[in-house]
Amino acid sequence: MSSTSTTLRNSTGEEIPRRRRRPRPVQRVLSVLAVLAALAFLFPLLWTLYTSISSPDDVYTLPPRIRPPGEWGHYVEAAAQNYARAWAAAPWPRYFANTVFIAVCVVALTLLTGLLAAFAFARMRFRGRGVLFLLVMSVMMVPQTVLLVPNFLLAQKMGLYDTYAIQILPWGASVFGIFLLRQFFQTLPAEIFEAAELDGAGPVRMLAQVAGPLAVPTMILVGLNAFMGSWNSFVWPYFMTKSDQLRPIEVGLQTFQSENGNDWTGMSAAVVFTTIPVILLFLFLQKYFVRGAFSTDGAVRG
Amino acid sequence: MSTSESSLPQTLPRTGAGRPGNPAPRTGPARRRSRARRALTSPIAYLFVAPAIAIFGIWTIFPTLYTFRVSTFDWNQLNPAMSEFIGLGNYRDMLSGSTNPSFWQTFGVSCYFVIANVVVGTILALLLALLVRRGSKLMAAARTSFFLAYIAPGVATALIWLWIFNPRFGLANGVLSLLHLPVIDWLGDSRYAMLSIIVYSVWHEVGFLVLVFVGGLMTTSGELSEAAKVDGANPWQEFSRVTLPQLIPYVAFVVIISSISSLQAFTQFFVLTGGGPGYSTSTIGFQLYQQAFVLGNTGYGAALAVVLFLITLVLSIIQLRISARLSR
Structure with missing residues (x-):
């Protein structure tokens, strides 16, 4: 906060009063809130994407299982099966x-x-x-x-x-x-x-x-x-x-x-x-x- | 509705700068004096408007009138010639509540859905718009993600939420069980079914409303807000006394258009609950299809369509008046 880069000066070099700008911490909070809101809206879509690459055993359980990176081959396999099955089931x-x-x-x-x-x-x-x-x-x-x-x-x-x-x-x-x-x-x-x-x-x-x-x-x-x-x-x-x-x-x-x-x-x-x-x-x-x-x-x- | 409408004349002209949509053209006297007169007064004009008018006439205007006619019959779907004219019989059944479910029940369910959807949607949209109004990349990305939920098709998104609300493995109950709360049969319990549909509907539609409000906020006066801050107003005072009054026309616009679209809502009821359990999520919009297409009560379905049309008409007229003010 003490660094000069955060104080704004107008054309004549006077410092612009701080209250005229939104203080930085508030902007941070707003950004975090915006990201959270965006994720909340995207979450159902992402959850569907996740379900589509999971085996039934992993998602037909509460809470759903999330596999560690070592087992990610499992997702590839499950995705191949799910997409192939769904694709074959309708014209x-x-x-x-x-x-x-x-x-x-x-x-x-x-x-x-x-x-x-x-x-x-x-x-x-x-x-x-x-x-x-x-x-x-x-x-x-x-x-x-x-x-x-x-x-x-x-x-x-x-x-x-x-x-x-x-x-x-x-x-x-x-x-x-x-x-x-x-x-x-x-x-x-x-x-x-x-x-x-x-x-x-x-x-x-x-x-x-x-x-x-x-x-x-x-x-x-x-x-x-x-x-x-x-x-x-x-x-x-x-x-x-x-x-x-x-x-x-x-x-x-x-x-x-x-x-x-x-x-x-x-x-x-x-x-x-x-x-x-x-x-x-x-x-x-x-x-x-x-x-x-x-x-x-x-x-x-x- | 009547109160918001009556308050318009005083509040709207001040915000005339803002309007959703494209810049309104200025058709001044200069245009009327145009010399390209001969070619452009040709009767070919009628041929130009004919295709559009024909499509509207055949598929909208005539069917609307036809709905009124069908609604006065005990319509025989298998053999329309056997339909029996019963005058206002369908409306009598409607008002006396002798249909199953009774009209007044579906009317009540509709009111619940429309009011909750509109109130929650409008407030949430306003809050989100205030949050993401600034022009940074991050905020633009947030706006995009809200809008993505809106642009995704109704059936696909309703199926997504059907899975989330699944009583055994759905995410909604996953959250409840993490919090050690009892799980809920979201869509199968008449106490929660409508609530669940409202959650879905707000999620699906609010991105559009956010955009309208962001557009509205761009037209509000930054100078007034700055002046209020300089005078020592806190953020709430600045919002409620300076920004909100300038946004009133946009709030009215959002309330009306989301009322109209909520009244018509069908897909989420069809996919998520089928109007049940019992009739707890049977709105007028849903019953219209149910009566006309499933139960074969075409005449009564048409009468429900007429009621829906009249309500929409009133709302549309209010909306047109607001839009006319906005585009000044």
Whole structure:
């Protein structure tokens, strides 16, 4: 504390009063608390990872056994068994393929419908624009829970029950996406569209060649949100489909658990390999999520 | 809700600088005078909005209206043509409590879950946000780990907690036995089942709320806090009299959005308790599926959906008003 490096001086060399800075010990305590809180939140995830590499004998006991470094070969063996057993117990490649296919279609549709609608709402003038935009925004107020019963009945009527289409089409437009893209298009200067018009561009070319390319960062945010929402969805595909060949990963995981209820080490392995892709995606593209987190639509689909 | 709403007009304008989300565009008169007028007044605009409107119309707007219709029938799932119109019969059964479980029981369970989840979630999120608000790498990593729990899928995380709450070998009982306390059947005992679900739900959702509060804290005035400290305010006084009042709009926002999402919660009930034991964790959101898809009471399920819709509508309108204030 007596070292000069902890006293701060302003430009004229006067010492800045200590109380204006948070004293160091307090910062230390805050850092320790933050680390503890972070570990508390990560702990269930880490515990699952640990269970997935443990033999049943080690974790079906209280307190669970932790092996000394000399016996770590045991973990490798147990992990190989758990992951192989879980992987063999369900058509995971199919679930993964379905999930990726559905998510990619949802993202493509969401971006297409979003770009078109947002551009029209932001830059074009047409009768009823205000009313239609209000209509779109009002869609946000209807929760998925309310939509499930009627859509289930309608899907059956239309012959869409138990298809890919019922898992894709209803999610092919996002209020959040339209809202964000519209906000972005509104910030563009009018001059670039005037210039495009002088070149003889119509609205389609203005969107495709001028506004669209500029909107790529916003599109990434909207697309990621749609992707995560689709990847994490459970309730909708669970009730809208019945065949394993069409079902996505989260429904598959639930089915796996209900069929292998007491295989906790195998279940933990399945949780790990089904969740790792989402977590990696999140960690790599974190900055986009943080901006997207303020939406109440999208990622929180349940 | 009504109190927080009525207090908004005085408290909100002062914090107008802060808003969650992107910067709001300034649509000034300059924009309206744009000369790119001809191309952009083309009727092609209708074709542009048509796909989105069609999707919303087919999959959201029409089904919402259809829910109202189904709720007036004794719906026959096997042969919808045989459904019998009973007017407000489903609602009469609901209000008189003659369904099994009674509507009022599920309503009570819902209130318990929503209120506990929202109150605990909001307070914890605020505390964590105050803890990790600073920009250091360590704090950013802490924020990431909270958010990781939120971003991980509902089924996977619920299964993780199903294992933690396992009565024989679960970690929760491991901790209790280390402390020489009697073990608990977390999910199988009606006294603890809802509590366990709330623990899971708060863990799963709080990371998102922390982010909203961290965003809110960035907009609070550092100068005011410094001035309060210089005047000799202790940290609690500084928080309660200077920081918190500036955060009120964010608190309101968090309370509303987490109320809405708690009302809809389904996955954790489905995976962890299946609405039991007894009906101790059967919320309206859970019963809706149970009635419509498992018990075949589609009409009654639709009536529950209507009730949920109306509650959500009120909350959404309040939320929109708050968001509009925030984005000023």
